[in-house]
Structure formats: structure tokens, C-alpha cells
Amino acid sequence: xxxxxxxxxxxxxxxxxxxxxxxxxxxxxxxxxxxxxxxxxxxxxxxxxxxxxxxxxxxxxxxxxxxxxxxxxxxxxxxxxxxxxxxxxxxxxxxxxxxxxxxxxxxxxxxxxxxxxxxxxxxxxxxxxxxxxxxxxxxxxxxxxxxxxxxxxxxxxxxxxxxxxxxxxxxxxxxxxxxxxxxxxxxxxxx
Amino acid sequence: xxxxxxxxxxxxxxxxxxxxxxxxxxxxxxxxxxxxxxxxxxxxxxxxxxxxxxxxxxxxxxxxxxxxxxxxxxxxxxxxxxxxxxxxxxxxxxxxxxxxxxxxxxxxxxxxxxxxxxxxxxxxxxxxxxxxxxxxxxxxxxxxxxxxxxxxxxxxxxxxxxxxxxxxxxxxxxxxxxxxxxxxxxxxxxxxxxxxxxxxxxxx
Numbered sequence: 001x002x003x004x005x006x007x008x009x010x011x012x013x014x015x016x017x018x019x020x021x022x023x024x025x026x027x028x029x030x031x032x033x034x035x036x037x038x039x040x041x042x043x044x045x046x047x048x049x050x051x052x053x054x055x056x057x058x059x060x061x062x063x064x065x066x067x068x069x070x071x072x073x074x075x076x077x078x079x080x081x082x083x084x085x086x087x088x089x090x091x092x093x094x095x096x097x098x099x100x101x102x103x104x105x106x107x108x109x110x111x112x113x114x115x116x117x118x119x120x121x122x123x124x125x126x127x128x129x130x131x132x133x134x135x136x137x138x139x140x141x142x143x144x145x146x147x148x149x150x151x152x153x154x155x156x157x158x159x160x161x162x163x164x165x166x167x168x169x170x171x172x173x174x175x176x177x178x179x180x181x182x183x184x185x186x187x188x189x190x191x
Numbered sequence: 192x193x194x195x196x197x198x199x200x201x202x203x204x205x206x207x208x209x210x211x212x213x214x215x216x217x218x219x220x221x222x223x224x225x226x227x228x229x230x231x232x233x234x235x236x237x238x239x240x241x242x243x244x245x246x247x248x249x250x251x252x253x254x255x256x257x258x259x260x261x262x263x264x265x266x267x268x269x270x271x272x273x274x275x276x277x278x279x280x281x282x283x284x285x286x287x288x289x290x291x292x293x294x295x296x297x298x299x300x301x302x303x304x305x306x307x308x309x310x311x312x313x314x315x316x317x318x319x320x321x322x323x324x325x326x327x328x329x330x331x332x333x334x335x336x337x338x339x340x341x342x343x344x345x346x347x348x349x350x351x352x353x354x355x356x357x358x359x360x361x362x363x364x365x366x367x368x369x370x371x372x373x374x375x376x377x378x379x380x381x382x383x384x385x386x387x388x389x390x391x392x393x394x395x
Contacts, residue, residue, distance in 0.1 A: 007258045014253075014265055018272035025276045032283035040286070112290075117347075118366045 045069060045080045048097035048107040052077045059186050066183050069097075076100045079187060082111075083179035088167045090114035092123070096176060098138065102184045105142075108133040108176065113168075120168030129169070132159040138184075141177045144169050201320050205327030211304045212335035212378075213385045218304035221295045222336055223374040229352045232340030234288040236333025238277045238296055240326070243305050246270045247313040247325035254314050266309050267300065274299045304332060335381070342377050343368045 045055050045067050052069035058079065059066045065082040079102075082095045092113045097106035110124045122128045136142055137156040146169075148160035161169035209215060212222045218239075225231040249269050250257075257265050278296045281289040289296070299305065308328050313321040344350055347368030349357035357364075367373045 004258070007261055010256060010258055011261055011264065015268055018268050022272050022275050026279055029279040029283035033279070036283070036286040117369050118364075 044082070044095045044109060044111055047109050048095050049077050049080050050097075050107070055080065064179060064182055064186075066186060078106055079183065081179050081183045083175050085171060085175035085178065087113050087171045088115045088120045088165070092168075092171055092175060094172065094175060096133070096179075098180065098183070102138055102180070102187070104138055105133055105136045105176075105180075108172075110172070115165070115168045119162070120165040122162045122165060123168050123172050128162050129160070129172075138180055142173055144173050198320065198323055202323040202327040205324065205329070205331035206334065207331070209328075209331075210335060210385070211328050211332045213382055215304070215307070216382075217307050218302045218332060219378075220298065221302065222332075222339065223371065223378060225292055225295050226336050226339040226374060226377075227343050227347065227369040228291070229337065229340040229344050230288065231291055232333070232336035234281065234285065234292055235295065236329070236336050238274075238281065238292075238299060239302070239305070239332055240329035241277050242270060242273045242299055243308060243325040243329045244322055245273050246305060246309060247321040248318055250309050251313040251316055251318045251321035257314075262314065263306075263310075266306060266314075270305055270309070271300045304328060339374075339377055339381060342381075343373055347373060 046052065049055070049067075049069035051071055053072045055067045055069040057065070058068050063084045067080040067082075069077045069080060071077050078097050078099050080095055080097050082093070084091050084093045086092070090113070092115070093111040094108060095111055096108040098104070099106060108130055110130075113121065113123060115121050115123065124130075132151060132154065135156075136159065140157045142157050142159060144161040144166075145154070145158050146161040146163070146166065148163065149158070151160075154160070159169075159173065205211065211217050212219065221235050221239075225235050246266075246269055250266060274297060277299070278289075281292070281296060308325060312324050316324070341351060344352075345356055346365050347370075349355060349359060349362050349364045365373075368377065
């Protein structure tokens with residue numbers, strides 16, 4: 001098969017037309033897509049840093065992003081740390097808030113996960129998992145315990161694992177511990 | 192031969208007799224992967240209808256100027272353009288849906304039902320007939336996904352389109368239906384039932 005001029009002309013024309021069409025459409029949708037990404041971020045940071053008025057970016061990398069949240073008076077409320085790590089099936093993306101001195105954790109939210117529905121996916125729920133996180137100390141690494149204990153009898157660095165989903169629970173604990181260490185080093189280096 | 196088939200039939204054949212996912216068994220990946228919720232099935236189906244109808248129209252329009260040797264390349268470029276537009280549109284206006292469909296929207300490019308209809312039909316027929324054929328196939332595909340999504344969401348989560356239909360007070364969701372294994376079980380059952388009905392209609 002020899003490439004004839006006709007093939008070249010037709011392919012070029014069709015490709016150019018398609019590219020033009022896609023470009024116009026991409027430019028038209030760009031602002032909406034950016035606005036969605038921003039809204040998602042605002043909501044996530046607002047969930048883990050309660051009472052903030054504005055936040056600024058401290059550092060942004062692929063697997064670790066740090067935001068600094070301030071209240072209306074300009075007082076530092078804490079840092080929101082976004083981290084990604086391996087879960088049971090796919091990556092888990094989460095965000096958590098820490099106090100300004102990195103002494104304790106404020107709140108944790110799971111943003112994205114594909115763990116088993118009904119088991120590992122419970123890491124996104126308050127009652128079996130997330131409710132144990134606020135207030136955990138960060139002076140030592142967080143550890144999970146099983147079988148679950150009464151909330152009041154948990155040590156200050158302990159959280160309950162989800163029954164039947166030890167791997168998912170361990171993944172979240174691992175991602176948080178690692179992100180705390182990295183974020184602490186980053187923030188410490190800047191201030 | 193094509194001139195003898197009525198326009199209505201060009202449209203209707205995709206709904207039952209040549210149904211893409213129950214008879215032709217084409218485009219099975221999204222059929223299995225994103226039908227754990229009715230909303231995903233509707234979103235995916237709409238994206239497929241958009242892409243297949245516009246690609247069919249465009250390709251049948253230029254079918255006489257496409258050089259035979261590079262026709263597949265031309266089809267892919269055109270299909271990919273429409274898929275990119277659908278993907279961007281969902282990301283811009285339906286961010287949640289776009290997130291839950293994930294990579295399956297860009298993957299429509301290689302969905303065999305689209306290339307299959309283009310190669311088998313749009314490349315040889317007029318614009319009107321191609322669009323009717325594409326619309327029928329797209330709708331047939333969407334209906335198949337909707338049935339599948341309904342079975343899986345109702346049995347697996349006790350909800351339909353997010354609304355509770357089987358109350359959690361007495362119904363314990365059968366988790367397997369929203370997992371991949373449930374997709375295969377549901378698809379197999381659906382195909383058997385549709386063959387059974389077809390057999391009855393043929394008087395066997």
C-alpha cells in the first residue's frame with residue numbers, strides 16, 4: 001500500500017477539523033471544570049478545619065498537599081493535609097485537619113476509595129470509623145485496635161479498626177501517619 | 192438490500208432483535224463495570240447515544256471521500272473527538288457522575304458497539320438511515336444497561352436511582368450484586384431470559 005496524496009489530504013483535513021472542534025469545546029468547558037475542582041477542594045478543607053474563613057496553599061505535590069486555614073480574625077486554625085496512598089483495591093485519597101502545632105488531629109474525611117462496599121468502604125462512614133479520629137494525639141504514631149473498644153477506653157493514639165476490613169483500616173492509619181510526618185517536616189521547614 | 196428495509200425497522204432492530212448488549216454482546220465492559228447504580232447506567236447510556244449518533248452521522252456523510260485503506264484511523268479520530276467532548280461535558284456539568292464513571296467515558300472510544308455499527312452500517316448507508324440505526328442501537332444499549340442497573344442497585348443496595356425501595360428495616364442488601372461477580376450473574380441471567388423470550392416468540 002503506497003500512501004497516495006489523497007490519503008494524506010483527507011486524513012490531515014479530518015484530523016485538523018476534529019482537533020479544532022475539540023479545542024473549541026475544551027476552551028468552553030474549562031472554566032466550569034476548574035470551578036468544580038475548586039468547589040470540591042473548598043468543601044473538603046472546610047470539613048476538616050471547622051470554622052475557617054479562608055485558606056492558603058502551603059505546598060502542593062502529587063501525593064501530599066498542605067493547606068493553611070485561618071478564621072475571620074486571621075488566627076491560624078490549623079493545617080489541612082491531603083494525602084494519597086494504597087488501599088485494599090485502589091488508591092485511597094483522604095484529607096485531615098491538624099492543630100497548628102501538630103499536637104493533635106482535628107478531623108478526617110475520606111475523599112476517594114474503591115474498597116469493598118459494605119466492608120472496606122465503611123472507612124468513609126462516621127459511626128464505625130471516622131468518629132474515633134478527632135482529638136487523637138500526634139506525638140506518637142496512630143495505631144488501630146481490634147476488636148473495637150469502647151470509645152472512652154481508647155488510648156489517645158488509638159482508633160478502632162473496622163471488623164472484617166483490617167487492611168482498609170490499616171491503610172488509612174498508614175497514610176495518615178506518613179502524611180503527618182511529611183507535613184510536619186514541610187511546615188517546620190517553612191516557618 | 193438496504194433499500195428494502197423500512198426506516199422504522201432500522202431504528203427498531205437495535206431495541207430487541209439486534210440488541211447490542213443482549214444479542215450482539217458488544218460493548219460489554221461498561222455494561223459490566225458501571226451498572227452498579229441506575230444513575231451510572233443512565234449517564235453512560237446518554238454518553239454512548241451522543242457519541243454513536245454523531246459519529247454515525249459524520250461518517251456516513253463523508254463515507255465516499257474516506258480512503259478505504261485508512262478508514263479505521265478516520266473512524267477512531269472522529270469517534271475520539273465526540274468522546275472527548277462528552278467527557279468534558281460531564282466533567283463540567285455533572286462532576287459527580289463524571290467521577291463515578293471514571294475512565295469508562297474516555298474508553299467509549301474503543302467501545303466495539305460504536306466502531307462495529309460504523310464499519311457495518313454507517314460506512315455503507317445514507318446519513319438518515321445511519322442516524323436511525325445509531326439511535327436504535329444507542330437506545331437499545333441504554334435500555335440493557337438500565338435493566339441491569341435496576342436489578343443490581345435494587346438487590347445490592349435496596350435503592351433505585353438513590354431512592355429507597357427495599358427498606359433496610361427488613362431487607363438486608365445482597366452485597367454481591369454491586370460487586371463485579373454480581374455483574375456477571377445479572378448479565379448471564381438477562382441474556383438467558385431474553386433468549387427464552389425470543390425462543391417463545393419464534394414458537395419453539
